[in-house]
Amino acid sequence: MTQISELPTEALVFAFLIAAVFVWLAGTRLALVGDEIAERFDLTREFVGLIFLATVTELPEIVTTITAGQVGNAQLVLGNMFGGITMQTAILAVVDIFAVRYALTSWPRKPTQALLAVMLIALLSMLLCTTFLGDIEVLFSIGLGAVLLSAGFPLVILLQRTFDQKESWSPVDLPDEEERMKTLRSRFRARETSTTRRLIVQASIYSVLIVAAGTTLALTADLLAERTALGASFIGVTLLAAATSLPELSTTLAAARIGAYTMAISNILGSNLIMLALILPADIAYRDGPILNEATAGAQLSISAGILVTAIYAAGILIRRTPRFLGAGLDSWLVLGVYGASILALYHLA
Numbered sequence: 001m002t003q004i005s006e007l008p009t010e011a012l013v014f015a016f017l018i019a020a021v022f023v024w025l026a027g028t029r030l031a032l033v034g035d036e037i038a039e040r041f042d043l044t045r046e047f048v049g050l051i052f053l054a055t056v057t058e059l060p061e062i063v064t065t066i067t068a069g070q071v072g073n074a075q076l077v078l079g080n081m082f083g084g085i086t087m088q089t090a091i092l093a094v095v096d097i098f099a100v101r102y103a104l105t106s107w108p109r110k111p112t113q114a115l116l117a118v119m120l121i122a123l124l125s126m127l128l129c130t131t132f133l134g135d136i137e138v139l140f141s142i143g144l145g146a147v148l149l150s151a152g153f154p155l156v157i158l159l160q161r162t163f164d165q166k167e168s169w170s171p172v173d174l175p176d177e178e179e180r181m182k183t184l185r186s187r188f189r190a191r192e193t194s195t196t197r198r199l200i201v202q203a204s205i206y207s208v209l210i211v212a213a214g215t216t217l218a219l220t221a222d223l224l225a226e227r228t229a230l231g232a233s234f235i236g237v238t239l240l241a242a243a244t245s246l247p248e249l250s251t252t253l254a255a256a257r258i259g260a261y262t263m264a265i266s267n268i269l270g271s272n273l274i275m276l277a278l279i280l281p282a283d284i285a286y287r288d289g290p291i292l293n294e295a296t297a298g299a300q301l302s303i304s305a306g307i308l309v310t311a312i313y314a315a316g317i318l319i320r321r322t323p324r325f326l327g328a329g330l331d332s333w334l335v336l337g338v339y340g341a342s343i344l345a346l347y348h349l350a
Helices: 010-038 045-070 074-099 112-133 143-165 177-181 194-225 232-257 261-277 279-285 296-320 330-349
Strands: 135-138
Touching: 010 045, 010 194, 010 232, 010 261, 045 074, 045 112, 045 143, 045 194, 045 232, 045 279, 074 232, 074 261, 074 279, 074 296, 074 330, 112 135, 112 143, 112 261, 112 296, 135 143, 143 261, 143 279, 194 232, 232 261, 261 279, 261 296, 296 330
Parallel strands: none
Antiparallel strands: none
């Protein structure tokens, strides 16, 4: 970190761009491997997106969160986490525009993604209430709210696995499943020839590449943020959140391009749930009291925006007849509008 901090700004920008390329390539391949893992081990794509892709793509955020917490930069930590939730949800809108023929939210065959979205809204609402009321210190400067919010992630996983095994919902007016088969899989011959061992090795290699390149993205973005005149909260919500969200963008876009739409949605919702679980390690690393007590109006605005964009997609999944406008579902355009408005509002606060 010390050596990186001594690099000139031009070198930091170059390192940032190189890392972004590696993240993009590795993330694309990781989505293909994840789709093959789902078929090889008879797992649902929702579960693979929620656990496998979401966990790997969130590792750069874990590094950034703990590092910023250790140096006492609470505003950067909270800005990165809470701003990242809205930004990562907006990734689904980008995918809807460039990689999906029908509205993205019209593809899920089960209400699993709607359940994930509702649980995420509930946890975000708890988080927002905690930032208003203040967190209660329970032990070693760790807040009770951080503990409870982190415990929500395994609970959501358990509910998702239980609910996914039920056939209690009969959706109608779904897109033709044959459309899903018109994918880019034919470009990757390894799909028919890879053994299970080779598949696991490939997944490990791509995961390591994403972690290494994603960490470089986060570190260089952090240093570039320090050399600007904008506040840490605004930089965390914009530049740093964008840098650490690149793995989610590449894997989600690749998943959509191969027709694994439910895996793409679950990847983003799972990443956002993990983002909330990161509050606990951030609170442990931050030694000046419960970190949620440092939440500013900008952080609260980001949480509110996260609730709103998640609710929009939850409604789109349940309605299932989302109209398309200019190449994407109406819900995706609404999400992009909310994200853009939140950035303008945060810039005004900064």
